[in-house]
Amino acid sequence: MISIGVDSGSATTKAALVIDSQMAAFNIRPTGFDFLSSAGSACEEVLTNAGLDKGDVNGIYATGYGRNSIKFADKAVSEITAHTLGVHHLYPLVNGVIDIGGQDSKIILVSEGKVIEFLMNDKCAAGTGKFLEYTAKALEVPIEELGDLALISKEPASITSMCTVFAESEVISLRARGFKKEDIAAGLTESIARRVAVMARQVGLKQNVAFVGGVAKNKGMKVFLEKELGVSLYVPPEPQITGALGAALYGVNKS
Protein backbone atom coordinates (compact mmCIF):
# COMPACT_ATOMS: atom_id res chain seq x y z
CA MET A 1 0.00 0.00 0.00
CA ILE A 2 1.56 3.27 -1.18
CA SER A 3 -0.12 6.61 -0.58
CA ILE A 4 0.84 10.26 -0.78
CA GLY A 5 -0.43 13.03 1.44
CA VAL A 6 -0.22 16.64 0.26
CA ASP A 7 -0.64 19.50 2.70
CA SER A 8 -1.34 22.62 0.69
CA GLY A 9 -0.73 25.34 3.24
CA SER A 10 -0.91 29.12 2.97
CA ALA A 11 2.88 29.54 3.15
CA THR A 12 4.35 26.12 2.30
CA THR A 13 3.25 22.97 0.51
CA LYS A 14 4.28 19.67 2.03
CA ALA A 15 4.11 16.13 0.62
CA ALA A 16 4.75 12.81 2.36
CA LEU A 17 4.93 9.39 0.77
CA VAL A 18 3.99 6.45 2.90
CA ILE A 19 4.72 2.78 2.15
CA ASP A 20 2.82 0.36 4.39
CA SER A 21 2.30 3.03 7.07
CA GLN A 22 5.98 4.05 7.10
CA MET A 23 7.11 7.37 5.73
CA ALA A 24 9.51 6.84 2.82
CA ALA A 25 9.96 10.40 1.56
CA PHE A 26 8.85 13.96 2.11
CA ASN A 27 9.15 17.35 0.50
CA ILE A 28 8.58 20.93 1.67
CA ARG A 29 8.39 23.89 -0.72
CA PRO A 30 6.92 27.41 -0.80
CA THR A 31 3.30 27.40 -1.98
CA GLY A 32 3.62 30.42 -4.24
CA PHE A 33 0.67 31.76 -6.18
CA ASP A 34 -0.42 28.51 -7.81
CA PHE A 35 -1.56 26.02 -5.14
CA LEU A 36 -2.10 23.27 -7.66
CA SER A 37 1.29 23.38 -9.37
CA SER A 38 3.27 23.46 -6.11
CA ALA A 39 1.22 20.50 -4.87
CA GLY A 40 1.99 18.66 -8.15
CA SER A 41 5.71 19.38 -7.88
CA ALA A 42 5.82 18.26 -4.24
CA CYS A 43 4.21 14.93 -5.20
CA GLU A 44 6.63 14.39 -8.09
CA GLU A 45 9.53 15.15 -5.78
CA VAL A 46 8.55 12.52 -3.19
CA LEU A 47 8.04 9.95 -5.95
CA THR A 48 11.53 10.63 -7.31
CA ASN A 49 13.03 10.50 -3.81
CA ALA A 50 11.37 7.15 -3.13
CA GLY A 51 12.39 5.83 -6.56
CA LEU A 52 8.77 5.23 -7.50
CA ASP A 53 6.48 6.01 -10.38
CA LYS A 54 3.01 7.60 -10.42
CA GLY A 55 1.53 4.24 -11.35
CA ASP A 56 2.83 2.68 -8.11
CA VAL A 57 0.69 4.97 -5.94
CA ASN A 58 -2.63 3.68 -4.59
CA GLY A 59 -4.00 7.06 -3.62
CA ILE A 60 -3.27 10.76 -3.12
CA TYR A 61 -4.94 12.60 -0.22
CA ALA A 62 -5.02 16.38 0.14
CA THR A 63 -5.20 18.54 3.22
CA GLY A 64 -4.46 22.17 4.08
CA TYR A 65 -5.96 25.45 3.03
CA GLY A 66 -5.88 24.52 -0.66
CA ARG A 67 -7.11 20.94 -0.15
CA ASN A 68 -10.23 21.33 -2.25
CA SER A 69 -8.38 22.76 -5.24
CA ILE A 70 -5.94 19.83 -5.54
CA LYS A 71 -7.84 18.20 -8.40
CA PHE A 72 -5.53 15.20 -8.79
CA ALA A 73 -6.14 14.08 -5.21
CA ASP A 74 -8.54 11.20 -4.55
CA LYS A 75 -9.99 12.79 -1.45
CA ALA A 76 -9.58 15.82 0.77
CA VAL A 77 -9.36 15.69 4.55
CA SER A 78 -9.30 18.59 7.02
CA GLU A 79 -6.02 19.68 8.58
CA ILE A 80 -7.42 18.90 12.02
CA THR A 81 -7.88 15.22 11.22
CA ALA A 82 -4.65 15.07 9.21
CA HIS A 83 -2.41 16.57 11.91
CA THR A 84 -3.98 14.32 14.51
CA LEU A 85 -3.29 11.19 12.46
CA GLY A 86 0.25 12.31 11.64
CA VAL A 87 1.15 13.21 15.21
CA HIS A 88 -0.49 10.08 16.63
CA HIS A 89 1.62 7.99 14.24
CA LEU A 90 4.80 9.60 15.57
CA TYR A 91 3.71 9.70 19.23
CA PRO A 92 1.06 7.04 19.91
CA LEU A 93 0.45 8.37 23.44
CA VAL A 94 -0.31 11.90 22.32
CA ASN A 95 -3.33 13.66 23.93
CA GLY A 96 -2.98 17.06 22.42
CA VAL A 97 -1.66 18.88 19.37
CA ILE A 98 -0.65 22.51 19.02
CA ASP A 99 -0.17 23.47 15.40
CA ILE A 100 0.99 26.97 14.54
CA GLY A 101 1.09 27.54 10.83
CA GLY A 102 1.52 30.52 8.56
CA GLN A 103 -2.09 31.61 8.62
CA ASP A 104 -3.73 29.94 11.58
CA SER A 105 -3.16 28.12 14.83
CA LYS A 106 -4.98 25.03 15.99
CA ILE A 107 -5.39 23.28 19.29
CA ILE A 108 -6.59 19.67 19.14
CA LEU A 109 -7.58 17.47 22.06
CA VAL A 110 -6.83 13.84 21.13
CA SER A 111 -7.71 10.48 22.58
CA GLU A 112 -6.38 7.26 21.08
CA GLY A 113 -5.69 8.96 17.76
CA LYS A 114 -9.15 10.49 17.55
CA VAL A 115 -10.12 14.17 17.63
CA ILE A 116 -12.20 14.92 20.73
CA GLU A 117 -12.34 18.68 20.46
CA PHE A 118 -10.52 21.44 18.62
CA LEU A 119 -10.16 25.19 18.56
CA MET A 120 -8.78 27.34 15.77
CA ASN A 121 -7.67 30.89 15.36
CA ASP A 122 -7.72 31.90 11.73
CA LYS A 123 -9.69 35.12 11.70
CA CYS A 124 -6.73 37.31 12.46
CA ALA A 125 -2.96 37.02 12.21
CA ALA A 126 -2.44 37.17 15.98
CA GLY A 127 -0.98 33.88 17.18
CA THR A 128 0.23 32.73 13.78
CA GLY A 129 3.45 32.49 11.81
CA LYS A 130 2.54 35.64 9.92
CA PHE A 131 2.69 37.64 13.16
CA LEU A 132 6.27 36.50 13.72
CA GLU A 133 7.18 37.07 10.09
CA TYR A 134 6.02 40.70 10.10
CA THR A 135 7.38 41.60 13.48
CA ALA A 136 10.74 39.94 12.75
CA LYS A 137 10.95 42.22 9.75
CA ALA A 138 10.40 45.27 11.96
CA LEU A 139 13.17 43.93 14.19
CA GLU A 140 15.41 43.37 11.15
CA VAL A 141 16.06 39.78 12.17
CA PRO A 142 15.77 36.82 9.74
CA ILE A 143 12.75 34.77 10.82
CA GLU A 144 14.94 31.65 11.28
CA GLU A 145 17.03 33.43 13.93
CA LEU A 146 14.18 34.97 15.91
CA GLY A 147 13.77 32.00 18.26
CA ASP A 148 17.46 31.68 19.17
CA LEU A 149 17.67 35.41 19.70
CA ALA A 150 14.65 35.29 22.02
CA LEU A 151 16.34 32.60 24.12
CA ILE A 152 19.31 34.79 25.09
CA SER A 153 17.03 37.49 26.52
CA LYS A 154 17.07 37.96 30.27
CA GLU A 155 14.30 40.54 30.38
CA PRO A 156 11.65 40.05 27.69
CA ALA A 157 9.98 43.28 26.61
CA SER A 158 6.25 43.44 27.10
CA ILE A 159 4.38 43.39 23.77
CA THR A 160 0.72 44.09 24.40
CA SER A 161 -0.68 44.51 20.92
CA MET A 162 -2.22 41.39 19.41
CA CYS A 163 -2.88 43.06 16.09
CA THR A 164 0.01 42.27 13.73
CA VAL A 165 0.11 45.74 12.24
CA PHE A 166 0.08 47.48 15.62
CA ALA A 167 2.61 45.03 17.07
CA GLU A 168 4.91 46.07 14.25
CA SER A 169 4.62 49.71 15.33
CA GLU A 170 5.06 48.64 18.96
CA VAL A 171 8.34 46.95 17.99
CA ILE A 172 9.49 50.12 16.27
CA SER A 173 8.67 52.23 19.32
CA LEU A 174 10.50 49.74 21.59
CA ARG A 175 13.51 50.02 19.31
CA ALA A 176 13.29 53.79 19.53
CA ARG A 177 13.23 53.53 23.31
CA GLY A 178 16.48 51.59 23.20
CA PHE A 179 15.31 48.07 24.06
CA LYS A 180 17.70 45.24 23.21
CA LYS A 181 16.97 43.20 20.10
CA GLU A 182 16.82 39.94 22.02
CA ASP A 183 14.42 41.38 24.59
CA ILE A 184 12.00 42.49 21.88
CA ALA A 185 12.35 39.09 20.15
CA ALA A 186 11.54 37.39 23.44
CA GLY A 187 8.59 39.70 24.00
CA LEU A 188 7.14 38.82 20.61
CA THR A 189 7.59 35.11 21.17
CA GLU A 190 6.08 35.33 24.61
CA SER A 191 3.05 37.21 23.36
CA ILE A 192 2.24 34.43 20.87
CA ALA A 193 2.94 31.73 23.45
CA ARG A 194 0.47 33.38 25.84
CA ARG A 195 -2.17 33.65 23.18
CA VAL A 196 -1.81 30.03 22.16
CA ALA A 197 -1.67 28.85 25.78
CA VAL A 198 -5.04 30.50 26.46
CA MET A 199 -6.54 28.47 23.61
CA ALA A 200 -4.83 25.30 24.85
CA ARG A 201 -6.29 25.74 28.32
CA GLN A 202 -9.75 26.37 26.87
CA VAL A 203 -9.65 22.97 25.20
CA GLY A 204 -8.05 21.38 28.24
CA LEU A 205 -4.67 20.19 26.90
CA LYS A 206 -2.66 18.73 29.77
CA GLN A 207 -0.07 16.01 29.20
CA ASN A 208 1.55 14.44 26.12
CA VAL A 209 1.22 17.45 23.90
CA ALA A 210 2.94 17.75 20.52
CA PHE A 211 3.90 21.05 18.94
CA VAL A 212 3.90 21.07 15.13
CA GLY A 213 3.65 23.41 12.14
CA GLY A 214 6.22 25.80 10.72
CA VAL A 215 6.42 27.83 13.94
CA ALA A 216 7.47 24.71 15.89
CA LYS A 217 10.87 25.14 14.22
CA ASN A 218 11.31 28.22 16.38
CA LYS A 219 13.14 26.90 19.47
CA GLY A 220 12.30 30.00 21.48
CA MET A 221 8.61 29.44 20.88
CA LYS A 222 8.86 25.89 22.22
CA VAL A 223 10.55 27.10 25.40
CA PHE A 224 8.07 29.94 25.99
CA LEU A 225 5.07 27.69 25.29
CA GLU A 226 6.40 25.06 27.70
CA LYS A 227 6.81 27.74 30.34
CA GLU A 228 3.28 29.04 29.79
CA LEU A 229 1.69 25.60 29.79
CA GLY A 230 3.91 23.95 32.38
CA VAL A 231 4.48 20.83 30.26
CA SER A 232 7.26 19.69 27.97
CA LEU A 233 6.24 19.47 24.34
CA TYR A 234 7.12 16.85 21.75
CA VAL A 235 8.44 18.48 18.62
CA PRO A 236 9.02 16.06 15.73
CA PRO A 237 12.28 16.43 13.77
CA GLU A 238 10.24 17.75 10.82
CA PRO A 239 7.31 19.55 12.48
CA GLN A 240 5.98 20.89 9.19
CA ILE A 241 5.06 17.57 7.64
CA THR A 242 2.67 16.01 10.17
CA GLY A 243 -0.32 17.20 8.14
CA ALA A 244 0.93 15.62 4.91
CA LEU A 245 1.93 12.46 6.77
CA GLY A 246 -1.51 12.29 8.39
CA ALA A 247 -3.27 12.75 5.05
CA ALA A 248 -1.26 9.86 3.58
CA LEU A 249 -2.12 7.71 6.60
CA TYR A 250 -5.77 8.71 6.29
CA GLY A 251 -5.59 7.11 2.84
CA VAL A 252 -4.09 3.95 4.29
CA ASN A 253 -6.90 3.72 6.86
CA LYS A 254 -9.54 4.33 4.21
CA SER A 255 -8.59 1.40 2.03
Place this chain on the structure above:
Amino acid sequence: MTHFETLDYIKNSYSERICQLKEEKKAGKKIVGTLCLFVPDEIIFAAGADRVILCGGKNDTIPIAEQYLPRNTCPLVKSSFGSIVNNGCSGVKSCSHFGLVDMIVAENTCDSKKKMYELMGNYVPTYVIDLPQKPDSSAAVKYFLEELNRFKEVMEKLTGNIITAEGLKKEIVSSNETRRLIHRLYNLRKAEFPPISGLDMIKVMQKQYVLSAEGFKKALQDLIEEAEQAREDPNRADFKASLAHRPRIMISGCPMPGGNTKVPEIIENRGGLIVVEESCTGTRSFWDLVDENKDPMTALAERYIKIPCSCMTPNDRRIDNILELAREFKVDGVVHYTLQFCHGYNIERYKVQQALRNAGIPMLSIETDYSDSDIEQIGLRVDAFMEMLS
Protein backbone atom coordinates in the same frame (compact mmCIF):
# COMPACT_ATOMS: atom_id res chain seq x y z
CA MET B 1 -34.05 15.64 -0.32
CA THR B 2 -37.61 15.37 -1.53
CA HIS B 3 -38.81 18.41 -3.45
CA PHE B 4 -41.85 20.05 -1.87
CA GLU B 5 -43.96 22.50 -3.86
CA THR B 6 -44.95 24.29 -0.66
CA LEU B 7 -41.29 25.18 -0.10
CA ASP B 8 -41.19 26.96 -3.46
CA TYR B 9 -44.37 28.75 -2.48
CA ILE B 10 -42.94 29.83 0.88
CA LYS B 11 -39.66 30.96 -0.65
CA ASN B 12 -41.51 33.04 -3.27
CA SER B 13 -44.22 34.37 -0.99
CA TYR B 14 -42.58 37.69 -0.22
CA SER B 15 -43.99 39.86 -3.03
CA GLU B 16 -47.48 38.52 -2.40
CA ARG B 17 -47.11 39.44 1.26
CA ILE B 18 -45.99 42.97 0.37
CA CYS B 19 -49.12 43.42 -1.78
CA GLN B 20 -51.22 42.15 1.12
CA LEU B 21 -49.64 44.61 3.56
CA LYS B 22 -50.18 47.51 1.13
CA GLU B 23 -53.83 46.54 0.67
CA GLU B 24 -54.31 46.32 4.43
CA LYS B 25 -52.77 49.74 4.92
CA LYS B 26 -55.07 51.18 2.29
CA ALA B 27 -58.02 49.70 4.15
CA GLY B 28 -56.89 51.45 7.33
CA LYS B 29 -55.28 48.48 9.10
CA LYS B 30 -52.20 49.29 11.15
CA ILE B 31 -48.94 47.42 10.54
CA VAL B 32 -46.68 46.74 13.53
CA GLY B 33 -43.00 45.93 13.11
CA THR B 34 -41.38 43.65 15.72
CA LEU B 35 -37.83 42.47 16.30
CA CYS B 36 -38.18 39.86 18.98
CA LEU B 37 -40.09 36.79 20.19
CA PHE B 38 -40.89 38.52 23.48
CA VAL B 39 -43.53 40.68 21.78
CA PRO B 40 -46.76 38.65 21.81
CA ASP B 41 -48.37 38.49 18.37
CA GLU B 42 -51.68 37.68 20.05
CA ILE B 43 -52.04 41.21 21.47
CA ILE B 44 -51.23 42.83 18.12
CA PHE B 45 -53.72 40.65 16.26
CA ALA B 46 -56.42 41.07 18.90
CA ALA B 47 -56.19 44.82 18.30
CA GLY B 48 -56.89 44.19 14.63
CA ALA B 49 -53.39 45.10 13.47
CA ASP B 50 -51.02 43.03 11.34
CA ARG B 51 -47.41 42.25 12.21
CA VAL B 52 -44.19 41.90 10.24
CA ILE B 53 -40.70 41.18 11.53
CA LEU B 54 -37.90 43.71 11.08
CA CYS B 55 -34.89 41.61 12.12
CA GLY B 56 -32.34 42.17 9.39
CA GLY B 57 -30.41 39.31 7.82
CA LYS B 58 -29.06 41.31 4.91
CA ASN B 59 -25.40 42.28 4.73
CA ASP B 60 -25.96 45.15 2.26
CA THR B 61 -27.60 47.55 4.70
CA ILE B 62 -24.86 47.20 7.34
CA PRO B 63 -22.58 49.95 5.92
CA ILE B 64 -25.56 52.34 6.09
CA ALA B 65 -26.04 51.55 9.77
CA GLU B 66 -22.32 52.03 10.44
CA GLN B 67 -22.77 55.75 9.76
CA TYR B 68 -24.69 55.80 13.06
CA LEU B 69 -23.73 52.73 15.10
CA PRO B 70 -20.26 51.53 16.18
CA ARG B 71 -18.77 48.97 13.82
CA ASN B 72 -18.46 46.50 16.69
CA THR B 73 -22.20 46.09 17.05
CA CYS B 74 -23.89 42.82 16.17
CA PRO B 75 -24.79 42.40 12.48
CA LEU B 76 -28.46 41.76 13.24
CA VAL B 77 -28.81 45.12 14.97
CA LYS B 78 -26.82 46.91 12.25
CA SER B 79 -28.69 45.25 9.40
CA SER B 80 -32.11 46.03 10.92
CA PHE B 81 -31.20 49.64 11.64
CA GLY B 82 -29.63 50.09 8.21
CA SER B 83 -32.81 48.85 6.56
CA ILE B 84 -34.90 51.37 8.53
CA VAL B 85 -32.76 54.46 7.96
CA ASN B 86 -31.86 53.60 4.36
CA ASN B 87 -32.97 56.36 1.99
CA GLY B 88 -31.69 54.60 -1.10
CA CYS B 89 -28.86 57.12 -1.69
CA SER B 90 -26.13 54.48 -1.59
CA GLY B 91 -27.89 52.35 -4.20
CA VAL B 92 -28.79 49.66 -1.65
CA LYS B 93 -32.41 48.62 -1.39
CA SER B 94 -34.04 47.67 1.90
CA CYS B 95 -36.66 44.94 1.80
CA SER B 96 -39.99 46.66 1.10
CA HIS B 97 -41.72 45.72 4.35
CA PHE B 98 -39.40 47.99 6.37
CA GLY B 99 -41.12 50.98 4.77
CA LEU B 100 -44.63 49.78 5.54
CA VAL B 101 -44.79 49.74 9.34
CA ASP B 102 -46.84 52.30 11.27
CA MET B 103 -45.17 51.53 14.57
CA ILE B 104 -42.28 49.48 15.88
CA VAL B 105 -42.84 47.48 19.05
CA ALA B 106 -39.45 46.83 20.57
CA GLU B 107 -38.30 45.20 23.79
CA ASN B 108 -35.52 45.56 26.34
CA THR B 109 -33.44 42.51 25.57
CA CYS B 110 -29.77 43.17 24.84
CA ASP B 111 -27.92 46.49 25.21
CA SER B 112 -27.27 46.89 21.48
CA LYS B 113 -30.95 46.61 20.61
CA LYS B 114 -32.00 48.81 23.50
CA LYS B 115 -29.74 51.67 22.47
CA MET B 116 -30.49 51.17 18.76
CA TYR B 117 -34.22 51.51 19.46
CA GLU B 118 -33.61 54.97 20.91
CA LEU B 119 -32.21 56.01 17.53
CA MET B 120 -34.82 54.09 15.57
CA GLY B 121 -37.52 56.14 17.26
CA ASN B 122 -36.30 59.15 15.23
CA TYR B 123 -37.48 57.43 12.05
CA VAL B 124 -40.52 55.35 13.01
CA PRO B 125 -42.67 55.66 16.18
CA THR B 126 -41.14 53.07 18.50
CA TYR B 127 -42.61 51.63 21.69
CA VAL B 128 -40.39 49.59 24.00
CA ILE B 129 -41.76 46.82 26.23
CA ASP B 130 -39.62 46.45 29.33
CA LEU B 131 -38.58 42.93 30.32
CA PRO B 132 -37.70 41.73 33.81
CA GLN B 133 -34.39 39.94 33.29
CA LYS B 134 -34.58 37.49 36.17
CA PRO B 135 -37.50 35.51 34.80
CA ASP B 136 -37.70 33.08 37.71
CA SER B 137 -38.04 35.71 40.41
CA SER B 138 -41.50 35.95 41.97
CA ALA B 139 -41.93 39.54 40.82
CA ALA B 140 -41.05 38.85 37.19
CA VAL B 141 -44.38 37.58 35.89
CA LYS B 142 -46.27 40.24 37.80
CA TYR B 143 -44.13 43.01 36.35
CA PHE B 144 -44.21 41.57 32.83
CA LEU B 145 -47.99 41.33 33.05
CA GLU B 146 -48.14 45.03 33.93
CA GLU B 147 -45.89 45.79 30.96
CA LEU B 148 -48.08 43.73 28.62
CA ASN B 149 -51.16 45.57 29.91
CA ARG B 150 -49.48 48.87 29.06
CA PHE B 151 -48.57 47.48 25.64
CA LYS B 152 -52.20 46.44 25.18
CA GLU B 153 -53.26 50.05 25.76
CA VAL B 154 -50.69 51.25 23.23
CA MET B 155 -52.14 48.88 20.65
CA GLU B 156 -55.67 50.01 21.43
CA LYS B 157 -54.62 53.63 20.96
CA LEU B 158 -52.83 52.85 17.70
CA THR B 159 -55.73 50.98 16.16
CA GLY B 160 -58.71 52.63 17.88
CA ASN B 161 -59.98 49.13 18.70
CA ILE B 162 -60.67 47.67 22.12
CA ILE B 163 -58.87 44.41 22.91
CA THR B 164 -61.34 42.03 24.57
CA ALA B 165 -60.68 38.86 26.55
CA GLU B 166 -62.56 36.87 23.89
CA GLY B 167 -60.49 38.46 21.15
CA LEU B 168 -57.27 37.52 22.96
CA LYS B 169 -58.49 33.96 23.60
CA LYS B 170 -59.27 33.53 19.93
CA GLU B 171 -55.78 34.71 18.97
CA ILE B 172 -54.17 32.48 21.61
CA VAL B 173 -55.99 29.44 20.26
CA SER B 174 -54.98 30.37 16.73
CA SER B 175 -51.30 30.94 17.61
CA ASN B 176 -51.25 27.68 19.56
CA GLU B 177 -52.50 25.90 16.44
CA THR B 178 -49.53 27.28 14.53
CA ARG B 179 -47.19 26.17 17.33
CA ARG B 180 -48.66 22.67 17.25
CA LEU B 181 -48.21 22.51 13.47
CA ILE B 182 -44.54 23.45 13.76
CA HIS B 183 -44.19 20.78 16.46
CA ARG B 184 -45.63 18.24 14.00
CA LEU B 185 -43.14 19.29 11.37
CA TYR B 186 -40.24 19.10 13.83
CA ASN B 187 -41.47 15.69 14.99
CA LEU B 188 -40.96 14.41 11.45
CA ARG B 189 -37.34 15.47 11.74
CA LYS B 190 -36.81 13.12 14.66
CA ALA B 191 -37.00 10.18 12.23
CA GLU B 192 -33.84 8.40 11.11
CA PHE B 193 -34.45 9.82 7.64
CA PRO B 194 -36.13 13.22 8.04
CA PRO B 195 -38.23 14.24 5.03
CA ILE B 196 -37.04 17.85 5.14
CA SER B 197 -33.52 19.27 5.21
CA GLY B 198 -32.42 21.65 7.94
CA LEU B 199 -31.76 24.39 5.40
CA ASP B 200 -35.31 24.13 4.03
CA MET B 201 -36.74 24.12 7.53
CA ILE B 202 -34.76 27.24 8.45
CA LYS B 203 -36.04 29.00 5.32
CA VAL B 204 -39.59 28.13 6.39
CA MET B 205 -39.00 29.39 9.93
CA GLN B 206 -37.50 32.63 8.61
CA LYS B 207 -40.92 33.35 7.09
CA GLN B 208 -42.85 32.70 10.32
CA TYR B 209 -43.14 36.38 11.23
CA VAL B 210 -42.89 37.76 7.70
CA LEU B 211 -46.06 36.10 6.42
CA SER B 212 -49.48 36.77 7.87
CA ALA B 213 -50.51 34.42 10.66
CA GLU B 214 -53.08 32.76 8.39
CA GLY B 215 -50.74 32.59 5.40
CA PHE B 216 -48.02 30.92 7.44
CA LYS B 217 -50.44 28.46 9.02
CA LYS B 218 -51.80 27.43 5.62
CA ALA B 219 -48.27 26.96 4.28
CA LEU B 220 -47.42 24.77 7.27
CA GLN B 221 -50.49 22.60 6.74
CA ASP B 222 -49.61 22.10 3.08
CA LEU B 223 -46.00 21.37 3.90
CA ILE B 224 -46.91 18.81 6.57
CA GLU B 225 -49.23 17.06 4.13
CA GLU B 226 -46.46 16.87 1.52
CA ALA B 227 -43.85 15.80 4.06
CA GLU B 228 -46.07 13.09 5.53
CA GLN B 229 -46.81 11.77 2.03
CA ALA B 230 -43.13 11.77 1.21
CA ARG B 231 -42.56 9.28 4.03
CA GLU B 232 -44.60 6.73 2.05
CA ASP B 233 -42.85 7.52 -1.23
CA PRO B 234 -41.20 4.37 -2.69
CA ASN B 235 -38.46 6.54 -4.26
CA ARG B 236 -37.24 7.27 -0.79
CA ALA B 237 -34.76 4.43 -1.04
CA ASP B 238 -32.22 6.64 -2.91
CA PHE B 239 -32.95 9.47 -0.63
CA LYS B 240 -32.44 7.32 2.43
CA ALA B 241 -29.09 6.18 1.06
CA SER B 242 -28.12 9.83 0.63
CA LEU B 243 -28.92 10.49 4.27
CA ALA B 244 -27.15 7.48 5.73
CA HIS B 245 -24.01 8.32 7.70
CA ARG B 246 -24.74 12.04 7.79
CA PRO B 247 -24.09 13.31 11.31
CA ARG B 248 -27.23 14.74 12.91
CA ILE B 249 -26.58 18.34 13.92
CA MET B 250 -28.32 20.78 16.24
CA ILE B 251 -27.75 24.48 15.63
CA SER B 252 -27.96 26.42 18.87
CA GLY B 253 -27.49 30.12 19.50
CA CYS B 254 -28.30 33.43 17.89
CA PRO B 255 -31.30 34.13 15.67
CA MET B 256 -30.90 33.60 11.92
CA PRO B 257 -33.14 36.17 10.22
CA GLY B 258 -34.18 35.90 6.59
CA GLY B 259 -31.38 36.65 4.12
CA ASN B 260 -28.81 34.82 6.20
CA THR B 261 -28.29 31.08 5.77
CA LYS B 262 -24.50 30.96 5.45
CA VAL B 263 -23.75 28.55 8.29
CA PRO B 264 -26.57 26.01 7.70
CA GLU B 265 -25.61 25.94 4.02
CA ILE B 266 -22.00 25.17 4.89
CA ILE B 267 -23.06 22.46 7.35
CA GLU B 268 -25.38 20.67 4.95
CA ASN B 269 -23.09 21.09 1.92
CA ARG B 270 -20.31 19.43 3.88
CA GLY B 271 -22.15 16.34 4.95
CA GLY B 272 -24.11 17.34 8.04
CA LEU B 273 -27.85 17.01 8.48
CA ILE B 274 -29.42 19.71 10.63
CA VAL B 275 -32.29 18.13 12.58
CA VAL B 276 -33.15 20.88 15.05
CA GLU B 277 -32.45 24.56 15.71
CA GLU B 278 -32.39 25.83 19.29
CA SER B 279 -32.78 29.49 18.38
CA CYS B 280 -35.30 32.28 17.87
CA THR B 281 -35.60 31.04 14.29
CA GLY B 282 -36.26 27.58 15.74
CA THR B 283 -37.60 25.99 18.90
CA ARG B 284 -37.64 29.14 21.06
CA SER B 285 -40.43 30.56 18.89
CA PHE B 286 -42.94 27.72 19.24
CA TRP B 287 -41.86 25.17 21.87
CA ASP B 288 -44.15 26.30 24.71
CA LEU B 289 -47.86 26.84 24.17
CA VAL B 290 -49.95 29.52 25.87
CA ASP B 291 -52.41 28.19 28.48
CA GLU B 292 -55.85 28.49 26.87
CA ASN B 293 -57.77 28.05 30.13
CA LYS B 294 -56.36 30.96 32.10
CA ASP B 295 -56.94 34.67 32.09
CA PRO B 296 -55.46 35.46 28.66
CA MET B 297 -53.11 38.29 29.69
CA THR B 298 -51.70 36.25 32.60
CA ALA B 299 -51.29 33.23 30.34
CA LEU B 300 -49.40 35.35 27.79
CA ALA B 301 -47.13 36.86 30.45
CA GLU B 302 -46.32 33.43 31.90
CA ARG B 303 -45.55 31.85 28.53
CA TYR B 304 -43.52 34.66 26.98
CA ILE B 305 -41.33 35.42 29.98
CA LYS B 306 -40.02 31.84 29.86
CA ILE B 307 -38.42 32.19 26.42
CA PRO B 308 -34.83 31.11 27.10
CA CYS B 309 -33.03 34.16 25.70
CA SER B 310 -29.44 34.88 26.73
CA CYS B 311 -30.49 38.35 27.94
CA MET B 312 -32.06 36.54 30.91
CA THR B 313 -30.20 35.51 34.03
CA PRO B 314 -29.81 32.81 35.02
CA ASN B 315 -30.76 31.21 31.74
CA ASP B 316 -30.47 27.55 32.79
CA ARG B 317 -33.74 26.82 31.02
CA ARG B 318 -31.83 27.14 27.75
CA ILE B 319 -29.16 24.67 28.86
CA ASP B 320 -31.81 22.14 29.98
CA ASN B 321 -33.63 22.68 26.72
CA ILE B 322 -30.49 22.03 24.64
CA LEU B 323 -29.83 18.76 26.47
CA GLU B 324 -33.45 17.68 26.09
CA LEU B 325 -33.51 18.52 22.38
CA ALA B 326 -30.23 16.69 21.83
CA ARG B 327 -31.78 13.53 23.25
CA GLU B 328 -35.14 13.87 21.53
CA PHE B 329 -33.67 14.55 18.10
CA LYS B 330 -30.80 12.04 18.54
CA VAL B 331 -28.19 14.69 17.86
CA ASP B 332 -24.58 13.63 17.14
CA GLY B 333 -23.12 17.10 17.56
CA VAL B 334 -24.05 20.71 18.28
CA VAL B 335 -22.93 23.72 16.27
CA HIS B 336 -23.02 26.73 18.58
CA TYR B 337 -23.77 29.61 16.25
CA THR B 338 -23.20 33.17 17.39
CA LEU B 339 -23.09 36.56 15.75
CA GLN B 340 -20.05 38.75 16.31
CA PHE B 341 -20.43 41.13 19.25
CA CYS B 342 -23.50 39.30 20.58
CA HIS B 343 -22.09 39.19 24.10
CA GLY B 344 -25.07 37.35 25.61
CA TYR B 345 -24.83 34.25 23.46
CA ASN B 346 -21.05 34.46 23.11
CA ILE B 347 -20.57 34.39 26.87
CA GLU B 348 -23.27 31.78 27.41
CA ARG B 349 -21.32 29.53 25.02
CA TYR B 350 -19.10 28.52 27.94
CA LYS B 351 -22.03 27.13 29.94
CA VAL B 352 -23.42 25.32 26.91
CA GLN B 353 -19.99 23.82 26.22
CA GLN B 354 -19.66 22.61 29.81
CA ALA B 355 -23.11 21.04 29.82
CA LEU B 356 -22.54 19.30 26.50
CA ARG B 357 -19.10 18.06 27.56
CA ASN B 358 -20.68 16.48 30.63
CA ALA B 359 -23.34 14.89 28.43
CA GLY B 360 -20.68 13.57 26.02
CA ILE B 361 -22.01 15.55 23.06
CA PRO B 362 -19.36 17.25 20.89
CA MET B 363 -19.77 20.95 20.15
CA LEU B 364 -18.30 23.25 17.53
CA SER B 365 -18.39 27.02 18.10
CA ILE B 366 -18.81 29.34 15.17
CA GLU B 367 -18.81 33.10 15.63
CA THR B 368 -19.53 34.97 12.44
CA ASP B 369 -21.26 37.90 10.74
CA TYR B 370 -23.32 38.24 7.56
CA SER B 371 -20.38 38.62 5.17
CA ASP B 372 -18.99 35.87 2.95
CA SER B 373 -15.39 36.53 3.97
CA ASP B 374 -15.09 33.57 6.36
CA ILE B 375 -16.83 30.84 4.32
CA GLU B 376 -13.57 28.89 3.85
CA GLN B 377 -12.53 29.18 7.49
CA ILE B 378 -15.94 28.03 8.71
CA GLY B 379 -15.88 25.30 6.06
CA LEU B 380 -12.63 23.91 7.46
CA ARG B 381 -14.01 23.78 11.00
CA VAL B 382 -17.19 22.12 9.79
CA ASP B 383 -15.22 19.58 7.70
CA ALA B 384 -13.13 18.67 10.73
CA PHE B 385 -16.22 18.47 12.94
CA MET B 386 -17.98 16.12 10.48
CA GLU B 387 -14.86 13.93 10.28
CA MET B 388 -14.81 13.88 14.05
CA LEU B 389 -18.45 12.81 14.26
CA SER B 390 -18.41 10.11 11.59
